[in-house]
Amino acid sequence: xxxxxxxxxxxxxxxxxxxxxxxxxxxxxxxxxxxxxxxxxxxxxxxxxxxxxxxxxxxxxxxxxxxxxxxxxxxxxxxxxxxxxxxxxxxxxxxxxxxxxxxxxxxxxxxxxxxxxxxxxxxxxxxxxxxxxxxxxxxxxxxxxxxxxxxxxxxxxxxxxxxxxxxxxxxxxxxxxxxxxxxxxxxxxxxxxxxxxxxxxxxxxxxxxxxxxxxxxxxxxxxxxxxxxxxxxxxxxxxxxxxxxxxxxxxxxxxxxxxxxxxxxxxxxxxxxxxxxxxxxxxxxxxxxxxxxxxxxxxxxxxxxxxxxxxxxxxxxxxxxxxxxxxxxxxxxxxxxxxxxxxxxxxxxxxxxxxxxxxxxxxxxxxxxxxxxxxxxxxxxxxxxxxxxxxxxxxxxxxxxxxxxxxxxxxxxxxxxxxxxxxxxxxxxxxxxxxxxxxxxxxxxxxxxxxxxxxxxxx
Amino acid sequence: xxxxxxxxxxxxxxxxxxxxxxxxxxxxxxxxxxxxxxxxxxxxxxxxxxxxxxxxxxxxxxxxxxxxxxxxxxxxxxxxxxxxxxxxxxxxxxxxxxxxxxxxxxxxxxxxxxxxxxxxxxxxxxxxxxxxxxxxxxxxxxxxxxxxxxxxxxxxxxxxxxxxxxxxxxxxxxxxxxxxxxxxxxxxxxxxxxxxxxxxxxxxxxxxxxxxxxxxxxxxxxxxxxxxxxxxxxxxxxxxxxxxxxxxxxxxxxxxxxxxxxxxxxxxxxxxxxxxxxxxxxxxxxxxxxxxxxxxxxxxxxxxxxxxxxxxxxxxxxxxxxxxxxxxxxxxxxxxxxxxxxxxxxxxxxxxxxxxxxxxxxxxxxxxxxxxxxxxxxxxxxxxxxxxxxxxxxxxxxxxxxxxxxxxxxxxxxxxxxxxxxxxxxxxxxxxxxxxxxxxxxxxxxxxxxxxxxxxxxx
Numbered sequence: 001x002x003x004x005x006x007x008x009x010x011x012x013x014x015x016x017x018x019x020x021x022x023x024x025x026x027x028x029x030x031x032x033x034x035x036x037x038x039x040x041x042x043x044x045x046x047x048x049x050x051x052x053x054x055x056x057x058x059x060x061x062x063x064x065x066x067x068x069x070x071x072x073x074x075x076x077x078x079x080x081x082x083x084x085x086x087x088x089x090x091x092x093x094x095x096x097x098x099x100x101x102x103x104x105x106x107x108x109x110x111x112x113x114x115x116x117x118x119x120x121x122x123x124x125x126x127x128x129x130x131x132x133x134x135x136x137x138x139x140x141x142x143x144x145x146x147x148x149x150x151x152x153x154x155x156x157x158x159x160x161x162x163x164x165x166x167x168x169x170x171x172x173x174x175x176x177x178x179x180x181x182x183x184x185x186x187x188x189x190x191x192x193x194x195x196x197x198x199x200x201x202x203x204x205x206x207x208x209x210x211x212x213x214x215x216x217x218x219x220x221x222x223x224x225x226x227x228x229x230x231x232x233x234x235x236x237x238x239x240x241x242x243x244x245x246x247x248x249x250x251x252x253x254x255x256x257x258x259x260x261x262x263x264x265x266x267x268x269x270x271x272x273x274x275x276x277x278x279x280x281x282x283x284x285x286x287x288x289x290x291x292x293x294x295x296x297x298x299x300x301x302x303x304x305x306x307x308x309x310x311x312x313x314x315x316x317x318x319x320x321x322x323x324x325x326x327x328x329x330x331x332x333x334x335x336x337x338x339x340x341x342x343x344x345x346x347x348x349x350x351x352x353x354x355x356x357x358x359x360x361x362x363x364x365x366x367x368x369x370x371x372x373x374x375x376x377x378x379x380x381x382x383x384x385x386x387x388x389x390x391x392x393x394x395x396x397x398x399x400x401x402x403x404x405x406x407x408x409x410x411x412x413x414x415x416x417x418x419x420x421x422x423x424x425x426x427x428x429x430x431x432x433x434x435x436x437x438x439x440x441x442x443x444x445x446x447x448x449x450x451x452x453x454x455x456x457x458x459x
Numbered sequence: 460x461x462x463x464x465x466x467x468x469x470x471x472x473x474x475x476x477x478x479x480x481x482x483x484x485x486x487x488x489x490x491x492x493x494x495x496x497x498x499x500x501x502x503x504x505x506x507x508x509x510x511x512x513x514x515x516x517x518x519x520x521x522x523x524x525x526x527x528x529x530x531x532x533x534x535x536x537x538x539x540x541x542x543x544x545x546x547x548x549x550x551x552x553x554x555x556x557x558x559x560x561x562x563x564x565x566x567x568x569x570x571x572x573x574x575x576x577x578x579x580x581x582x583x584x585x586x587x588x589x590x591x592x593x594x595x596x597x598x599x600x601x602x603x604x605x606x607x608x609x610x611x612x613x614x615x616x617x618x619x620x621x622x623x624x625x626x627x628x629x630x631x632x633x634x635x636x637x638x639x640x641x642x643x644x645x646x647x648x649x650x651x652x653x654x655x656x657x658x659x660x661x662x663x664x665x666x667x668x669x670x671x672x673x674x675x676x677x678x679x680x681x682x683x684x685x686x687x688x689x690x691x692x693x694x695x696x697x698x699x700x701x702x703x704x705x706x707x708x709x710x711x712x713x714x715x716x717x718x719x720x721x722x723x724x725x726x727x728x729x730x731x732x733x734x735x736x737x738x739x740x741x742x743x744x745x746x747x748x749x750x751x752x753x754x755x756x757x758x759x760x761x762x763x764x765x766x767x768x769x770x771x772x773x774x775x776x777x778x779x780x781x782x783x784x785x786x787x788x789x790x791x792x793x794x795x796x797x798x799x800x801x802x803x804x805x806x807x808x809x810x811x812x813x814x815x816x817x818x819x820x821x822x823x824x825x826x827x828x829x830x831x832x833x834x835x836x837x838x839x840x841x842x843x844x845x846x847x848x849x850x851x852x853x854x855x856x857x858x859x860x861x862x863x864x865x866x867x868x869x870x871x872x873x874x875x876x877x878x879x880x881x882x883x884x885x886x887x888x889x890x891x892x893x894x895x896x897x898x899x900x901x902x903x904x905x906x907x908x909x910x911x912x913x914x915x916x917x918x
Contacts, residue, residue, distance in 0.1 A: 005609055005677070007609060021677070021709035021881070023674075023879050024879075041611070041675050041676035041677040041678075041708075042609050042677055044677075059562050061807060067878045067879040068879050069708075069709075069879040069880065069881040071709075087483070096709075096880075096881045096882070097850065097876075097879045097880035097881045099877075099878045099879040100877070100878070103878045103879075105878075119670070120668070120671040120871045120872070120874060120875075121675075121874060121878070123671070123672055123675035123676065124674070124894045128675075129675060129676070132611065132613065132672070132676075133611060133676070135612075135614075136606075136611045136612040136613070137606075139602075139612050139614075140602055140606045140612065143598075143599055143602050147595075147596075147599045150464055150466060150467075150501050152500070152592060152595045153593065153594075153595040153598050153599065154591065154908055155594075155598075155684070155907065155908060156908065156909065157699060157908070157909040157911060157918070158684055158686075158699060159686070159698065159699050159911045159916055160918075161916045161917075162918075165516075167564045171632040171633065171634060172633050172635075172637060173630040173632050173661065174629065174630065174633075174636070174637070175630060175631070175688045175690075176630050176631075178631060178633070178637075178640070178648050178658075179647050179648055180642075181637070188481070188638050189637050189638055195688060195690060195698065195913055195914075196698075196911070196913070196914060196915065196916040197913075197914040198916065199637075200916055202632065202661070209908070209909060209918065212579040212580070212582070213483075213582055213591075213908065215583070215584045216500050216582035216583045216587075216588060217499040217500035217501075217582065217588070217591075217592070218464070218480070218499050219500075219501075220503055220507065224683065224684060225614070225617055225683060225684065227617075227618070229634045229654060231634075231654060239618065239654065239655075240616060240618050241739075242614055249480070249500075249528075250480035250528075250530075250555075251908055276561065279828065284789075303637070311701075335849070337893065347598070349473065355612060391556070412579045412917070412918050415579060416579075417556075418558075418559070419526045419556075419564075419580070420482050420483075420526040420527050420528040420556045420557075420558040420562075421528065421555075421556035422480070422528040422555045422556045423555070449613055449614060449615065449616070449668070449672065450616040450668060452616055452618045454654055454655070454656075455654075455655060455656040456655065457618055457619065457620045457655040457657065457659055458620075458871070459616070459618075459621075459668065459871050
């Protein structure tokens with residue numbers, strides 16, 4: 001007898017004898033027969049198993065509770081008239097692991113808050129089964145997009161001793177006994193005694209390291225966990241999340257936008273093809289119209305408009321703004337919403353005022369703006385942020401001086417401009433932001449398996 | 460004119476007009492013409508570009524130094540008689556970024572030690588271009604193996620407040636000012652003021668979290684960075700490395716070995732197919748016979764033998780051992796070498812003495828051994844370590860008590876045994892170990908882009 005996963009079963013739709021391992025989601029027992037709905041985690045769709053009193057342990061099966069793990073042998077019966085295309089007529093059902101009545105995941109509606117409190121169990125609900133399957137498939141979609149195009153996947157380091165990002169935004173790490181720190185003569189912590197001989201941090205970006213690899217491999221991407229110390233409790237902030245940071249040599253701002261647009265469409269298409277049942281579930285229970293939204297993205301041409309022209313539009317709109325749009329300032333959430341509504345689709349906003357953007361971005365000929373681009377999408381706001389990088393060493397050094405970035409800390413990085421430098425560009429995409437967009441989930445705590453937020457680090 | 464990558468050029472072998480962006484590796488200029496060897500990072504193989512004095516900037520091109528970035532337009536000429544299948548006859552060569560003579564990566568032999576010291580530039584050598592390309596392709600091979608089989612990729616958290624691994628082995632992280640730590644009344648650090656309200660660490664394994672997801676999805680895997688505080692300077696230790704941890708519900712020790720064997724063969728095949736030039740280079744310059752070694756693995760049937768029988772073999776071998784083999788102890792490096800030589804291939808060593816293995820492993824009926832398995836391979840020693848997990852709550856609790864593992868810290872994890880538990884198994888594979896095996900590289904510092912080891916955290 002062939003062991004098969006439920007997903008395969010639904011894909012092959014073949015009458016056959018099968019062996020299935022799964023967990024009971026519901027059990028409706030009647031006098032002569034009963035129905036088990038089981039799930040093996042391979043797909044969010046449950047499998048119906050019919051058992052009857054010809055089975056020697058019929059009485060026992062009738063009492064199987066929700067959550068019990070079972071071994072099922074039986075025949076696949078095609079049911080083209082029914083809601084599900086097939087069911088199993090069991091020839092044997094054996095309990096492998098019992099599940100007491102206090103099992104928190106019962107077949108009823110649980111609040112998301114409650115489920116966050118049992119993060120180690122919530123993947124056993126339909127909702128989180130779907131969300132985390134989509135997350136997994138989306139991760140593969142990202143890898144596939146870049147690898148198919150010859151990009152190098154580079155594992156940039158997380159531990160760093162360079163605090164060029166500002167050590168306030170980074171976690172400090174140490175192997176020293178924090179209750180008994182060694183001190184130098186002037187009473188400061190003696191980090192020469194620490195593992196790396198210096199104070200060390202967990203970095204919030206692999207971009208600088210990524211650029212050094214782009215100068216060797218042309219096209220590279222990172223995909224790994226990222227940490228921020230922000231003490232901020234919002235729906236979109238977590239202290240640990242995953243990020244993708246591609247970097248392309250010989251690529252300017254226009255080329256960058258081409259890649260961002262193509263990648264997003266490719267990832268969405270891959271997920272809709274490879275996580276059909278899960279997207280359907282989110283469309284039905286999380287965000288009505290999700291599939292239409294995603295299809296619209298695939299079929300739209302993303303608008304490209306400068307920050308200056310966006311502000312023009314906002315000022316001419318006759319809207320009442322909480323934050324007044326300004327040519328010198330960032331775009332507020334309400335502005336993003338207006339702009340994506342106005343264009344009815346994703347919008348690349350380019351050429352931002354240089355004073356509100358990072359030191360490594362390419363300064364435009366106007367000397368007021370930089371060649372940066374944010375992609376804002378309907379409902380979710382900013383999804384990616386990127387820029388062409390300043391490839392001219394003298395301009396970059398002047399910018400660093402202006403912004404008090406220590407040259408010493410990143411002198412190695414400046415070698416990318418000293419030795420065979422070139423026009424190059426890159427962007428960052430928060431992976432949870434993408435998952436929220438793909439599922440309709442509105443809180444980042446529900447888009448990552450075990451969320452870490454201020455005062456919240458269970459499991 | 461079509462922009463093309465060098466790898467594509469070699470794959471399509473088509474006479475056409477092309478546009479190429481790359482870096483100069485060598486420049487041999489003669490009176491009337493010259494040869495540039497260029498590399499764009501898409502493949503380790505260089506492309507030969509012929510330029511002659513019909514180009515208006517011929518004199519200038521003649522002086523292009525190693526490392527310069529260039530834009531090349533020209534015609535592809537097939538050269539079936541030559542070593543390389545094609546070359547470019549340039550119609551235009553333009554310098555994009557200059558490279559001074561002090562560029563450290565010159566076309567000569569550099570020691571690996573020197574190259575570690577310019578880790579941000581070493582990817583521009585043939586050797587490291589090959590190694591990190593193989594690393595990238597191998598990462599994709601791992602994802603492909605598991606995703607093709609329906610495994611869920613789960614991002615387990617790195618930040619943890621549970622110090623069940625022993626906090627000595629974990630980095631402590633904090634947002635507190637380490638030079639001015641808040642103290643409680645009894646003079647200890649007041650971690651209630653820290654970001655998570657408790658002392659937090661960076662974990663060294665995602666296994667426990669992974670198991671909770673295996674109970675929801677059946678088959679899962681993790682693939683992410685891992686941290687150890689070991690103050691140990693060897694060829695195989697790094698403080699930051701990447702690890703893969705699959706976990707399979709309804710899978711016993713035999714099933715686990717089937718998966719490990721199939722996965723390793725699948726990854727090797729994928730890498731040999733998708734990084735041909737890079738494997739060739741390693742075969743030629745890093746480990747003579749590498750390809751034969753890898754092919755042997757693909758075609759071998761891995762031996763399965765118990766720890767007890769391995770010790771029997773070692774004792775009967777008439778070898779002089781530095782460490783005497785023992786039924787109660789670990790297997791030393793010299794024993795691993797003997798055993799893989801003896802069987803001339805990879806060997807699964809199973810059923811280890813329980814006293815030297817972890818608390819969550821399945822205790823065998825003999826009550827002396829656990830259902831653990833290490834895969835040892837010729838030349839490299841241990842490549843994967845795994846076990847069937849103890850699914851019986853009472854046995855597991857007794858083991859935890861025996862080994863002083865705090866139940867409170869991992870009570871959530873124990874829910875995997877309380878609610879629909881089942882036979883399940885998992886393993887861990889150090890990704891750098893795999894890369895060393897795939898490339899022949901002998902030092903872990905050369906298998907990871909920016910290695911972090913004691914007293915060494917540059918870049």
